[in-house]
Amino acid sequence: MRKSASAIAVHGILILYTALALFPILLVIMNSFKARKAIFGSPLALPTPTTFSLIGYDRVFGDSSIVSYYLNSITVTGGTIFFTLLFGAMAAWALTEYKFRWNTLLALFLAVGIMVPIRLGSVSIIQLIVELNLINTLTALILVYTAQNLPLSIFILSEFIAQIPKDLREAGRCDGLSEYSIFFYIVLPLIRPAMATVAVFTMIPVWNDLWFPLLLAPTGGKQTITLGIQQFLGQYITDWNAVLSALSTAIIPVLILYVIFSRQLIRGLTSGAVK
Amino acid sequence: MSEVKIEKLCKSYGPVEVLKDINLTVGDGSFVVLVGPSGCGKSTLLRSIAGLEPVNSGNMTIGGRQVNDLPPAQREIAMVFQSYALYPHMDVYNNMAFGLKFAKTPKAEIEARVNEAARILQLEPLLKRRPRELSGGQRQRVAIGRAIVRKPQVFLFDEPLSNLDAALRINTRVEIAKLHKMLKATIVYVTHDQVEAMTLADKIVVMNKGRVEQAGKPLELYYKPNNLFVAGFIGSPAMNFLPAQVKKGGILALSDGQELKAALPSSCKAGDTVTLGFRPEHMTLGGAGKFALTGIIDIIERLGESGFAHVRLPSGHTVVAEVRGDPRTGSGQSAKLTFDADYLHIFNAEGQRLD
Amino acid sequence: MADAKAGAGNAIVGMGRGSYAMLLAFFLGPAVVIYTVFSIYPLFATIFNSLYLRQPDGAYLFNGLGNFQTLLTDTTWSVPFWNAFRNNCYFFFIHMLVQNPIGLALAAMLSLPRLRLRATYRTLIFMPTMLSVVIIGFSWQLILSPLWGISKMFLNALGLGFLFAPWLGQESTALITVSLISVWQFVGIPMILIYTALLAIPEELIDAATVDGLNQFQAFVWVKLPLIFPTIGLVSVLTFVNNFNAFDLIYAMKGALAGPNFSADIMGTLFYRTFFGNQLQLGDLSMGSTIATMMFLIILVGVMCYLFLIQRRMQRYSF
Numbered sequence: 001m002r003k004s005a006s007a008i009a010v011h012g013i014l015i016l017y018t019a020l021a022l023f024p025i026l027l028v029i030m031n032s033f034k035a036r037k038a039i040f041g042s043p044l045a046l047p048t049p050t051t052f053s054l055i056g057y058d059r060v061f062g063d064s065s066i067v068s069y070y071l072n073s074i075t076v077t078g079g080t081i082f083f084t085l086l087f088g089a090m091a092a093w094a095l096t097e098y099k100f101r102w103n104t105l106l107a108l109f110l111a112v113g114i115m116v117p118i119r120l121g122s123v124s125i126i127q128l129i130v131e132l133n134l135i136n137t138l139t140a141l142i143l144v145y146t147a148q149n150l151p152l153s154i155f156i157l158s159e160f161i162a163q164i165p166k167d168l169r170e171a172g173r174c175d176g177l178s179e180y181s182i183f184f185y186i187v188l189p190l191i192r193p194a195m196a197t198v199a200v201f202t203m204i205p206v207w208n209d210l211w212f213p214l215l216l217a218p219t220g221g222k223q224t225i226t227l228g229i230q231q232f233l234g235q236y237i238t239d240w241n242a243v244l245s246a247l248s249t250a251i252i253p254v255l256i257l258y259v260i261f262s263r264q265l266i267r268g269l270t271s272g273a274v275k
Numbered sequence: 276m277s278e279v280k281i282e283k284l285c286k287s288y289g290p291v292e293v294l295k296d297i298n299l300t301v302g303d304g305s306f307v308v309l310v311g312p313s314g315c316g317k318s319t320l321l322r323s324i325a326g327l328e329p330v331n332s333g334n335m336t337i338g339g340r341q342v343n344d345l346p347p348a349q350r351e352i353a354m355v356f357q358s359y360a361l362y363p364h365m366d367v368y369n370n371m372a373f374g375l376k377f378a379k380t381p382k383a384e385i386e387a388r389v390n391e392a393a394r395i396l397q398l399e400p401l402l403k404r405r406p407r408e409l410s411g412g413q414r415q416r417v418a419i420g421r422a423i424v425r426k427p428q429v430f431l432f433d434e435p436l437s438n439l440d441a442a443l444r445i446n447t448r449v450e451i452a453k454l455h456k457m458l459k460a461t462i463v464y465v466t467h468d469q470v471e472a473m474t475l476a477d478k479i480v481v482m483n484k485g486r487v488e489q490a491g492k493p494l495e496l497y498y499k500p501n502n503l504f505v506a507g508f509i510g511s512p513a514m515n516f517l518p519a520q521v522k523k524g525g526i527l528a529l530s531d532g533q534e535l536k537a538a539l540p541s542s543c544k545a546g547d548t549v550t551l552g553f554r555p556e557h558m559t560l561g562g563a564g565k566f567a568l569t570g571i572i573d574i575i576e577r578l579g580e581s582g583f584a585h586v587r588l589p590s591g592h593t594v595v596a597e598v599r600g601d602p603r604t605g606s607g608q609s610a611k612l613t614f615d616a617d618y619l620h621i622f623n624a625e626g627q628r629l630d
Numbered sequence: 631m632a633d634a635k636a637g638a639g640n641a642i643v644g645m646g647r648g649s650y651a652m653l654l655a656f657f658l659g660p661a662v663v664i665y666t667v668f669s670i671y672p673l674f675a676t677i678f679n680s681l682y683l684r685q686p687d688g689a690y691l692f693n694g695l696g697n698f699q700t701l702l703t704d705t706t707w708s709v710p711f712w713n714a715f716r717n718n719c720y721f722f723f724i725h726m727l728v729q730n731p732i733g734l735a736l737a738a739m740l741s742l743p744r745l746r747l748r749a750t751y752r753t754l755i756f757m758p759t760m761l762s763v764v765i766i767g768f769s770w771q772l773i774l775s776p777l778w779g780i781s782k783m784f785l786n787a788l789g790l791g792f793l794f795a796p797w798l799g800q801e802s803t804a805l806i807t808v809s810l811i812s813v814w815q816f817v818g819i820p821m822i823l824i825y826t827a828l829l830a831i832p833e834e835l836i837d838a839a840t841v842d843g844l845n846q847f848q849a850f851v852w853v854k855l856p857l858i859f860p861t862i863g864l865v866s867v868l869t870f871v872n873n874f875n876a877f878d879l880i881y882a883m884k885g886a887l888a889g890p891n892f893s894a895d896i897m898g899t900l901f902y903r904t905f906f907g908n909q910l911q912l913g914d915l916s917m918g919s920t921i922a923t924m925m926f927l928i929i930l931v932g933v934m935c936y937l938f939l940i941q942r943r944m945q946r947y948s949f
Contacts, residue, residue: 006846007745010739010742010745011746011747013739014736014739014740014751014755017732017736017755018751018754018755020814021754021755021757021758021814022754022757024758024766024769024770024773025757025758025761025769027769027773027780028769028772039778040778040779043778043779043780043783044780044783083660083664086660087660087661087664088661090656090657090658090660090661091657091658091660091661091662093657094653094654094657094658095658098650098653098654098657100654106658106662109670110661110662110665112670113665113669113670115871115929115933116673116926116929116930116933117871117875117929118668118669118672118673119875119877119898120673120676120875120922120923120925120926120929121669121671121672121673121674121675121676121922122672122676122901122905122922123672123675123676123679123905123915123918123919123922124671124672124673124675124676124679124919125668125672127675128667128668128671128672128675143664143668144668146664146668147664147665147667147668147669148668148669150661150664150665150669151665151669154661165358165360167356167357167358167359167360168358168360168362170322170325170327170347170354170356170360171354171356171360171361171362171421173326173327173346173347173348174325174327174347174348174352174353174354174374175348175373175374175377175421175425176347176348176349176374176377176378177348177374177377179642179645179653180653180656181377183657186362189364190363190364204760207762208761208762208763208764209878210762210763210764210877210878210881210882211877211878214881226762226764226765229762229764229765230764230768230882233768240772240778243768243772244772247765247768247769250761250762250764250765251761251765254760254761254762255757255760258757258760259753262753262756263749326643326644327643328643329642329643344643344644345643345644346642346643346644346645347643347644349644
């Protein structure tokens with residue numbers, strides 16, 4: 001008897017906390033589909049045929065740049081993931097497979113970036129980006145984010161590459177593959193699961209970041225969606241329909257992706273890669 | 276001609292010498308097995324032949340061609356790995372064809388060779404499967420198939436049977452022996468299992484601490500081991516060793532006073548300390564051999580048709596003897612062990628065989 | 631075989647020195663160049679910048695540690711600096727005292743054997759962590775806004791209506807409110823990390839404790855907790871680094887001025903304001919770099935404490 005009572009207590013606490021975690025998100029999404037009067041009159045009610053309204057979304061998408069902000073975010077996140085994975089896997093392969101004099105030192109050098117946030121160098125990053133004539137470009141963001149994410153990516157991928165049996169790489173050598181082919185034809189296909197984990201780790205902070213878009217590409221239509229929404233919210237602060245819809249516009253795609261990939265993500269997080 | 280010749284091969288990791296002055300010839304079409312305890316350098320030697328490990332000095336030729344500085348793919352070798360090393364992301368066909376594709380072999384030729392290998396190894400129904408959908412024995416055959424399609428001068432096997440269960444191991448051992456006969460292939464094979472070594476090899480190379488202790492035909496190693504190490508390594512259960520003093524008149528005195536009279540080799544002088552060796556399977560409990568030792572039975576391990584008696588001599592040494600059938604005796608009983616002169620091995624103080 | 635492993639990755643047979651160097655350059659080059667140019671170089675350049683002072687004519691003059699002296703003693707700078715530092719410490723302590731214990735408790739419950747719906751709880755509780763801080767900040771701003779009145783309605787329903795106040799707008803409560811929102815969002819991270827560590831503890835250990843007469847709670851405190859100390863150490867240092875580097879949430883909710891009256895100002899917002907300027911002052915590259923360098927030093931001290939004091943003493947157990 002005592003056992004089931006404590007089980008009920010545990011479920012009770014977990015359900016309460018889950019409600020606390022979800023409530024604000026659901027509240028925003030729910031009210032974004034209501035007319036202004038209903039937002040204030042009955043904020044906790046689901047939208048009904050009489051209160052349903054898309055006026056907020058009209059305003060958000062009427063501001064045509066929101067769509068291009070989405071494309072900017074997709075470009076930046078996609079580009080960052082691509083370069084982080086490719087260059088990270090290449091470096092991880094060289095560091096684990098080949099012996100050379102500065103191997104350990106180089107690994108330490110690359111590990112610095114895991115602990116020290118790149119933001120602290122922002123002053124010089126801006127100067128550098130200005131000098132390279134890349135201000136207000138997506139390239140600038142991709143370069144900086146790639147630099148930011150490479151260290152953890154190299155660290156995680158190294159662990160996985162080290163687990164590929166040595167025999168397999170040597171079978172490749174006996175089969176006449178060059179070192180380059182061994183990497184591209186044997187190693188890369190085998191670390192796909194690890195790359196998915198790194199991709200998720202990379203994607204979330206890049207997609208959500210406000211700092212670097214604010215510093216490096218704040219205007220000129222090159223805003224990411226996070227910055228774009230932030231600026232939009234500043235403009236329409238008193239238009240509750242628009243604000244709630246803008247917030248939902250930012251939340252919903254992430255939620256959909258999260259629901260699809262949550263298994264992968266949690267598995268990645270719990271694989272011990274960050275230990 | 277695909278003879279492998281190794282001369283004065285040395286290799287070290289920093290200050291640690293792992294191969295010391297190795298000289299070895301693997302004749303065309305012969306099956307050479309490298310055996311030794313783990314860490315003896317046998318795998319390193321195999322991998323050096325494959326070109327997977329650089330060597331410090333010495334000379335290696337395959338089919339008369341010097342290969343010291345050639346990468347593995349240009350040595351015309353094929354290797355079967357202990358873990359099989361099948362590419363998990365490719366099906367059986369592509370695992371076998373992969374190396375050929377990189378060697379720019381024409382497509383028709385690749386197909387012909389893969390199908391031929393699949394036929395020999397009965398892999399035809401499995402060509403479209405991935406390695407993880409195969410049993411251990413099937414994976415093993417694919418690994419061998421991958422070696423066959425390359426038509427190498429030399430096959431290198433690195434403990435290929437150690438991941439199989441006991442029954443399958445015996446089957447596959449026989450398969451490999453047949454394959455060797457059929458392909459007339461030159462094979463270098465590493466194992467720590469002496470039964471594999473004895474049954475498969477034309478020539479066994481016993482290694483220890485980076486050196487070749489003895490190389491020769493299996494029965495030669497069994498009947499005439501060069502030194503204590505080889506004597507102890509070949510044969511199961513291991514040879515019995517007893518220390519003895521040489522006395523005048525060809526008498527060998529054990530430390531507990533028991534004496535054996537033998538025709539001693541000429542190099543044996545009175546006063547020498549020697550080690551006597553005799554195999555359990557050459558001793559009988561009771562019996563009428565020329566030599567006899569007495570002691571007390573500690574225990575008899577009974578395996579059914581035979582067994583092993585562990586007999587403690589007065590000196591405190593334990594001797595193991597094979598017993599046939601079901602002896603009517605047991606722990607605590609005294610026992611007389613006899614054996615024949617032909618089966619007595621004598622080693623000098625340095626552990627070298629005296630003949 | 632042991633003898634096979636010893637030779638892992640020596641130079642490659644049949645490859646010359648030149649092509650070996652080419653190989654390394656090909657694989658390591660891109661990562662090392664991008665990382666060095668866009669991460670390590672800016673970090674050092676920032677520290678370097680902090681040693682220079684901008685002159686009225688626009689030139690930069692070497693100033694030694696003068697900028698740091700200014701930052702720590704000149705009241706124009708030191709008052710906001712110490713204010714931001716103090717606030718940041720509060721921000722950190724609230725995370726340590728609220729976020730990590732809640733994370734631990736949730737992880738402990740999720741790792742209970744035979745718990746149903748484990749994956750569902752885990753997924754849902756982690757959800758806010760996935761979303762952008764900007765979105766979270768703004769959503770909470772709406773929820774706490776007296777205009778909308780949702781919070782007041784809730785408190786009324788609980789009979790606590792008298793407690794309601796514009797928490798985000800009051801000097802006395804703005805910082806703690808923002809901190810708690812941040813806790814709410816990021817509680818998933820300690821939860822997942824600790825949960826993973828708990829799962830790695832073998833069942834038999836708990837069985838052994840049960841046989842020894844401990845109940846579930848005692849087994850957790852005396853067996854599991856000591857075994858996950860390394861993870862708690864890691865969670866703490868991650869919290870420290872993230873907190874002293876935080877910016878987005880406060881900027882999104884309170885703007886660069888982190889008002890009212892800088893009551894929610896932390897190092898990140900101070901740095902942003904100093905470097906970019908705002909309604910009250912012009913941007914200042916030297917002092918911006920100086921503050922960034924101070925942040926770097928603070929984070930460095932935290933990481934070093936972790937590495938040398940905590941991680942060294944703590945034994946890691948392998949199961």
